[in-house]
Amino acid sequence: MSYKQVHRKILRALQKEDLRKGSEAATKDELKKRRYAIEAHKYSLKWAEDVKNAKSSMLSDIESSVEKFREAFEGKNKHFYFAKTPENLKNIIYSIIKPGDVGVKSKSMVGEEIELRQFMEGKGIKIYETDLGEFLIQLANEKPAHMVTPAVNMSEERARELLEPVVGEKLSDVTSMVLGVRKFMRKIFFSADFGMVGANALSADTGSVIFITNEGNGALTSTLPDKLIVITSVEKIYPTLLDAIKAVTTQAIFSGFEYTTYVHIINGPYDTYGPKEIHLIMLDNGRIREDDLKETLLCIKCGACQFACPVFQVVDGAWGHIYTAAIGVPWTAITNSKDTARSLAAFCLECGKCREVCPMKIDIPELIRKIKAREV
Amino acid sequence: MLTNNVEIKAEKLNSYEWKVKDLVIDDRIGTFSKVFQNHGGYFFAVERKALYDTMSGIVKGRSSLVYTNLRAEYEETVKKLGLDRVIRLDKNSKVDAKKALFDVEVGIMEPDALAAESGSIILFDFDATKSFVAFLPEIFIAIADESLMYDTVPEAVGALTKKHNRLPATIQIVNGPSRTGDIENKIVRPSHGPKDAYLIMVR
Numbered sequence: 001m002s003y004k005q006v007h008r009k010i011l012r013a014l015q016k017e018d019l020r021k022g023s024e025a026a027t028k029d030e031l032k033k034r035r036y037a038i039e040a041h042k043y044s045l046k047w048a049e050d051v052k053n054a055k056s057s058m059l060s061d062i063e064s065s066v067e068k069f070r071e072a073f074e075g076k077n078k079h080f081y082f083a084k085t086p087e088n089l090k091n092i093i094y095s096i097i098k099p100g101d102v103g104v105k106s107k108s109m110v111g112e113e114i115e116l117r118q119f120m121e122g123k124g125i126k127i128y129e130t131d132l133g134e135f136l137i138q139l140a141n142e143k144p145a146h147m148v149t150p151a152v153n154m155s156e157e158r159a160r161e162l163l164e165p166v167v168g169e170k171l172s173d174v175t176s177m178v179l180g181v182r183k184f185m186r187k188i189f190f191s192a193d194f195g196m197v198g199a200n201a202l203s204a205d206t207g208s209v210i211f212i213t214n215e216g217n218g219a220l221t222s223t224l225p226d227k228l229i230v231i232t233s234v235e236k237i238y239p240t241l242l243d244a245i246k247a248v249t250t251q252a253i254f255s256g257f258e259y260t261t262y263v264h265i266i267n268g269p270y271d272t273y274g275p276k277e278i279h280l281i282m283l284d285n286g287r288i289r290e291d292d293l294k295e296t297l298l299c300i301k302c303g304a305c306q307f308a309c310p311v312f313q314v315v316d317g318a319w320g321h322i323y324t325a326a327i328g329v330p331w332t333a334i335t336n337s338k339d340t341a342r343s344l345a346a347f348c349l350e351c352g353k354c355r356e357v358c359p360m361k362i363d364i365p366e367l368i369r370k371i372k373a374r375e376v
Numbered sequence: 377m378l379t380n381n382v383e384i385k386a387e388k389l390n391s392y393e394w395k396v397k398d399l400v401i402d403d404r405i406g407t408f409s410k411v412f413q414n415h416g417g418y419f420f421a422v423e424r425k426a427l428y429d430t431m432s433g434i435v436k437g438r439s440s441l442v443y444t445n446l447r448a449e450y451e452e453t454v455k456k457l458g459l460d461r462v463i464r465l466d467k468n469s470k471v472d473a474k475k476a477l478f479d480v481e482v483g484i485m486e487p488d489a490l491a492a493e494s495g496s497i498i499l500f501d502f503d504a505t506k507s508f509v510a511f512l513p514e515i516f517i518a519i520a521d522e523s524l525m526y527d528t529v530p531e532a533v534g535a536l537t538k539k540h541n542r543l544p545a546t547i548q549i550v551n552g553p554s555r556t557g558d559i560e561n562k563i564v565r566p567s568h569g570p571k572d573a574y575l576i577m578v579r
């Protein structure tokens with residue numbers, strides 16, 4: 001995206017009165033919830049430090065961390081794949097599933113990063129986003145506005161417009177929308193050929209995959225279909241299972257959830273029911289070789305900095321490409337396009353609010369300054 | 377060569393510092409009950425003899441249930457509830473789980489541990505039966521006694537790993553009923569999992 005394109009996107013968002021009001025209200029609420037959650041779980045401040053140290057130790061030599069995880073993960077009916085580029089990842093997926101297959105997917109930022117859903121749909125693989133926010137984004141054919149709450153900017157009216165034709169009944173309020181989607185999705189969960197999940201953390205000692213959800217969509221995605229595919233990236237590896245548990249807890253608290261309803265720790269296929277095979281694909285996509293902006297990889301994607309950002313508060317997802325708001329700028333530089341990142345960087349106010357709320361204490365304004373200073 | 381070395385891994389875990397020193401909870405049951413209810417769950421503490429009445433109040437008007445991991449006396453109590461369709465699920469039960477559980481209304485089990493600080497129900501699941509019972513029905517009931525209670529999730533996971541000396545296929549942590557706030561931040565229950573989650577603490 002050029003500077004002009006970013007500018008236009010932001011101007012368009014500014015003209016939408018209802019979106020601006022919605023964003024403002026939602027972001028204020030989220031920050032309040034976050035403050036309350038940290039206050040109620042003071043130990044999370046210490047855990048955030050532990051998580052940062054654990055993560056830093058793995059990031060100092062990413063290739064050997066990947067190797068450690070691979071060794072611990074691989075086993076009977078557990079297959080590990082390394083994908084250097086998005087194309088590699090897509091080819092691997094294509095070797096695991098085939099056209100005509102139907103899959104259920106729970107939220108994965110890595111999936112968004114490489115537009116995986118769009119790729120699979122193009123190949124004749126039917127894929128359903130099962131997180132309600134992501135499902136709405138899928139129906140609207142848009143990009144998520146926020147890492148944790150992808151449809152944070154969508155109004156009830158817009159959601160109804162999108163859902164009624166799919167669910168096939170009148171949906172009078174938010175409750176009937178949620179229940180309508182539950183009913184619609186249930187049949188798909190029970191008959192899907194594969195489930196696809198992202199990971200919030202991985203542990204190098206036990207080869208475990210940890211992910212969190214509130215809706216229970218991840219629970220059904222990871223237990224009902226015969227095949228489970230995990231899409232993840234190299235910076236999610238922690239030395240131990242204990243570190244990984246601390247990481248997902250910290251992420252939930254700093255997102256303002258306190259506790260998510262579900263934490264799933266997957267160590268292997270079951271003896272009887274459930275998935276018979278697990279395929280884990282680990283994406284690099286520019287992370288391993290990154291030097292200048294390496295601090296970005298400490299990010300645990302809690303989304304706090306997005307809500308704290310004064311630009312996000314007014315235009316939300318419009319400032320960003322796939323990863324939005326301040327931390328979205330270096331993420332874009334690493335995983336997508338250096339030029340787009342430079343165009344985005346120009347809109348940073350350098351207020352430093354993001355750095356204040358970040359549990360990993362990432363110096364986000366400094367990362368953005370580095371991107372601004374780069375030669376065109 | 378591919379090996380399945382879950383036992384070796386479990387042994388390694390025994391040396392970790394799972395106890396969270398700055399998080400010792402005096403009134404574990406009181407804390408659990410408060411936090412679990414904050415998450416939208418229901419908590420009952422009952423005498424053994426009141427278990428039947430408590431459960432029959434919860435399942436009133438329902439006609440199907442599935443259970444797993446219940447001691448014989450609880451199994452008897454569950455059968456006495458008299459629902460039309462009662463499914464026992466274990467790894468030998470040869471139930472076509474997907475067919476049988478599609479619309480089952482109530483799921484009942486004894487969990488493996490509880491964590492007071494986060495109001496968590498913890499399942500060590502080797503064969504997916506516990507996950508099915510906890511995730512698929514509209515109502516989830518866990519029956520536990522005080523001996524299952526730990527201060528925190530890490531502490532509980534450490535203790536269970538030591539006890540089994542083996543990592544299960546999954547460790548599931550359930551902190552309440554399924555919910556979503558994805559449309560305009562309005563919280564709705566249920567989303568894809570149970571609408572109601574109950575913890576019955578038997579004294």
Ligand code: SF4
Nearest residue numbers: 299300302303305358
């Ligand atoms: S940069 Fe920090 S605050 Fe922002 S999402 Fe990542 S961890 Fe959270």
